[in-house]
Amino acid sequence: MHPDDSPDTPKHLRKSKRPIHSYSFHRSGTRWAASADVDFVRLMFKRDRHALVAITGGLDARDRRATWMTEPVLGSGLFFLDIDVAKPGGHSHEGAPLLAALTARLGALPNTLTSIGLDGGRHLVFRNPVGRKVVSRVLVDEKGCKLHGIDVKGEGGYVVAPPSRGRRWIDWGTPVADAPDWLLSLVCEQPRGVIESRTKRLAAGRSLVTTTGFPGRLLTLVKDAGREPSVDASDAWQTGDMELKVWCALRVIPADCDYLTWFRVGCAIYAALGEPGFTRFDDWSREAPAKYRDGSTTEKWRECGTVRAINPRTLFYLADRCDRSWRLVYRTMLAREVAR
Known part of the structure; x- marks a missing residue:
């Protein structure tokens, strides 16, 4: 769950990028009180009616048990490319031109489920490969240069998702795609x-x-x-x-x-x-x-x-x-x- 910055939201919940249940395990036994239990989610929204919906990245529980990861994190089996846009009074990073240049060099991205916010920022959704850890960080290209404006949200990360206020699916119904090999080589941690x-x-x-x-x-x-x-x-x-x-x-x-x-x-x-x-x-x-x-x-x-x-x-x-x-x-x- 993520705070809502709308005017009718209580002041102590506004302008915060931290989850409402930040790093607390006591409610669901997982980080950020993440849960896939419908009844538990309803209870959380009943207590925090101003909250938005967030989806965690990383391996799902089944894949996590089959690998080296044992942290109490509820992953979705997905990872996200967060394409930023410049904000007046904020950062000046434009992710779309960087992504276009990257795909022109390394190959096109497959059509996949995508959400967009009021500011034009997009979240591209991909399947997390089984047994591989996608690192949450600024995307680094094949030359080792950071692409400020494109963030990877995988293990230990999350994104605000529809139907949260101001965010919608561009192409609802489009299946989540597998990431191409060149993208996985950039976002996945290389185990020894x-x-x-x-x-x-x-x-x-x-x-x-x-x-x-x-x-x-x-x-x-x-x-x-x-x-x-x-x-x-x-x-x-x-x-x-x-x-x-x-x-x-x-x-x-x-x-x-x-x-x-x-x-x-x-x-x-x-x-x-x-x-x-x-x-x-x-x-x-x-x-x-x-x-x-x-x-x-x-x-x-x-x-x-x-x-x-x-x-x-x-x-x-x-x-x-x-x-x-x-x-x-x-x-x-x-x-x-x-x-x-």
């Missing part, structure tokens, strides 16, 4: 276990030792396997090999990843190697034939060159999340190169 394990990669023939590229260094790695690091100070090296380090990191990052991760990898490679790094990016992308499309890497590579917010450390961070052993491989191969 989402990337396949090293054991599965080895079973699929993606061993570090058998992968093509840098064959001389791979032979060196096999030859030196199991040896202890040298204790002789003269054997220490201060030189790095960025191309080798990028190659080692790419060996543990699966190319069959979501779009956002794929784009971030491309930007990080460009930041590390510049234009010559395109071959590495293209060869790595080809390891996912189901997703690879001729010309797609060339087109995105030009865009990668314009991104300044992503540096090589992004690539190494992603590799660490997959398998930190790549660093040992890199150090071993680099030591042999320096010794030559």
